[in-house]
Amino acid sequence: KRYLVLYFWFQGCVHCKHVGPVIEKFHKSNKRRNIAFIGIDTMSKNKKSLLESIDRQRYDFPNYRYNEGVKELTVNGAPIVIVYDNLQNKVLEQLLGGSPDYESKFSKVINNLPFE
Numbered sequence: 511k512r513y514l515v516l517y518f519w520f521q522g523c524v525h526c527k528h529v530g531p532v533i534e535k536f537h538k539s540n541k542r543r544n545i546a547f548i549g550i551d552t553m554s555k556n557k558k559s560l561l562e563s564i565d566r567q568r569y570d571f572p573n574y575r576y577n578e579g580v581k582e583l584t585v586n587g588a589p590i591v592i593v594y595d596n597l598q599n600k601v602l603e604q605l606l607g608g609s610p611d612y613e614s615k616f617s618k619v620i621n622n623l624p625f626e
Contacts, residue, residue: 529591552588
């Protein structure tokens, strides 16, 4: 996939309640586009707690625990969404926090990606 959306979240995060459903919606509506969505739970202590969190949130996109190979990234809070371009090898956008109007902000970012 050309684009990667990394969503850093954790169970109990107040603002993640606004962002998570938006990420899930865009994941479902963009399955045929050249974009991948990955969630990273920053607080789960083990695989069991991660799976319980994913089940509660009803996330269909792949999710990992923060300490499973992504510790090289510095994450200072949640939710954080990073949009990465694999072709250009760079971060295109970083969105911190969430709000009730998050969907319109995220939509602008996704809709402005140059798909070829």
